[in-house]
Every structure is written in C-alpha cells, then in structure tokens.
Amino acid sequence: MYINILLFNDFESLDAFGPVEVFGCVDKYKLRYVSMDGGIIKSRQHVPVMTEKLALENFSGLLLIPGGQGVRPLANNDLFIHALKKFVNKAEYCLTVCTGSVLLAKTGCINNKKATSNKRAFTWVENSCPEVNWQEAARWVVDGKYYTSSGVSAGIDMSLGFIADKLGKQEADDITIKMEYIWNENKDKDNFSVQR
Template sequence: MRTLAAVLFPDFEMLDIYGPLEMFSFFRDDFEIRTVALEKGPVKSSGGPSTLAEDAMDDGRQYDILLVPGGRGTRNIHDDATFLNWLKSQSEGAEYTTSVCTGSLLLAKAGILEDRRATTNKLAFDWVADQTSGVDWQRHARWVQDGSIYTSSGVSAGMDMALAVIEDCLGPKAAADAANYAEYVRNPDPNNDPFAAPGDKT
C-alpha cells in the first residue's frame, strides 16, 4: 500500500487534482489517497468548490507519492517558505514526486527540480521558466519523467502522467484498466504533445 498525498493550497486547479486521483482511486488496495495542506480544513479551489484537507503539513506524516497541482494559487504560494520546505523534505522521502500544470514551479522553487528535466502548462511556460534556474524545461512534452519525478503539462495532462505512474507501480494492464474504467482515451507517449506550438522541440 502506497500513501498518496494530494497537496492543496488556495486556488488550486480542480482537474489537476481530481483527474489524477480518479485514476489512482481505482486501486484502493494499492493506493491510500489523503489530502494535505498547511492546515487541516476546507481549501477553496480556483473554480469555487472547496476540498477538505485531512492532514496538516506539520503532522509529521511521510507520504510515498506526492501530487502537486497548479492553478492561480501558485502565484501566491510559490514563495511560502514553510510550504516549499515541506515539499522538499517530503520529496526526499517519497518514492514518487509528481506535479501537474504550474505545480512544477512549486517543485522548482523548492529545489526539487535542480539539474532535472521538467515541463509545465504551455500557456504559463515562459512565466514559469523565467522564475527558475537550473531546470531543463521541456516545452514539447505531455509529461516528463526524470528518475522518480514526473511533471506534466497543463490540467488534463495530469491524467496521462498519473497513468504512467500507475503503470510504473502496477504494470501496463493496470494503467490500461484505469483508462478503460474512466472511459478515457489515454495518450501513452510523453512526447506526443498536441498543445505544443508547431516547431517547438524542446
């Protein structure tokens, strides 16, 4: 059983969290999903509805998989030292660290992506890249795996990334089954990025 931390902060993007979580949720005997934020309680999404954070970051729990979303809220949280230090510490003990959309900016700010390949939301790509150094940003990628760290492009790309992690954990049949259960047409090729601008190769 691997414990997955769905990391929340105000104005997170809903599909960044719930798209991947839907895929992991099909395997309840293999993944325990928990929500975590700076403090326990409701955390409002960018779309309006709140999600309950079951755990607080100072609870002392170590997670096996981190799932970090993006959204408008990254603009307010990306300089929060307590939040970033927790991400860094958790990533060091986790089996997998993952992000969706501009969640990769938070990983970069925490020092997790130093000297690694990564990607982010195409519409925010330049904004993210301009705020960081030491990261090999990949503009043409649906998602990027660099060792145990997976970063995906914008919003819906997180579901393809989640399926790639599931495949790594449980095998290709499990990933195919999850996509089938969700009636989702999976993109299994991380380099097949239909939202990258023509001519973008890096």
C-alpha cells in the same frame, strides 16, 4: 501506498481530481487530501475540500502537487517552499500537474533535472526556475522519482503513465476502460506545445 494530494487555495480542480480519479481505481493506493495547515481548502472553481495537516512524522508515499492560480503567490513564499522541500525529500515519488512544477522547482529538488509544465505559462515557468531543464514538447516528463506534467488534463495521462510504470500497462489500460478515457500515452508528444 499513500497518495498525498497537496492542496492550497485556488488550486485547479482537474489538476487534483483528474489524478484522484486514476489513483482511486487502484485498491493498494490510499488517497489523502493534505495541506500545510489542514482544514477546508477551496479550489479555483470554489470546490471545498477538507484536508489533513501535513506532518513529517506520519508522511509517506507519493506527493501530488497540482497547479492553478494559487501557485503564483506560493512560488515566492519562502516558508511554504522550505516546508514543501521537506515533504518532497521524504516522498517516495513526487508528481506535479501544470504549474505545480514551479513549486517543486522552487525547492531546488529538480535543479538540472528534466521537467515540464503548462505551455500557456511556460515563459513564466522558465524565467522563475532557470536551473531546471524544462521540456516544452512533452505531455509529461519522468526524471528519477519526479513526474511532471503539462497543463491540466495532462495530469490524467501522467498518472496513467505512472501506474503503467509501476504496476504494468495492463493496469493502466484497465483504468482507461473503467473511466471511458482515451489516454494520450506517448509522454513525448504534446499537441499543445506548438500553440504557444
């Protein structure tokens, strides 16, 4: 299965590369770095990434949408959101990290569904997309084919949760050992929600 990592200028590096580290441990997953126009995309931390241009005719698998400062202008970009909706609908699964959930929410695909986002931006998130059933006290949320995670590092936990759901918990545990990572595996426990 392809793991399509959707990048845009000023995305948060760990939002994308935390899940990349997790999914990259699974041989059956193939990583693709994609963007709407292709070419080099730079993260908020100035990491340049060469991307392929998204095209519906050869799109399949999972779509991962990171967050970051670049979300803010895109959330009100109708052309971007209209294009994104086509890929969200075609994706087998759609995962978001941090405020990437706002871009997903703007497509209307998670109206009346449960989702979460970065707690430091939660008021903006709720106000931007009130049709979504936002869950504040959640490390990540699963609703159908949609997985949404809280801020930045929560994307790693969500990605491990996805692998546990699809390939078994032992697979996820093996990855945590390889990464030397302590997994916050309770998706409903978010220590950061109380700090908002």
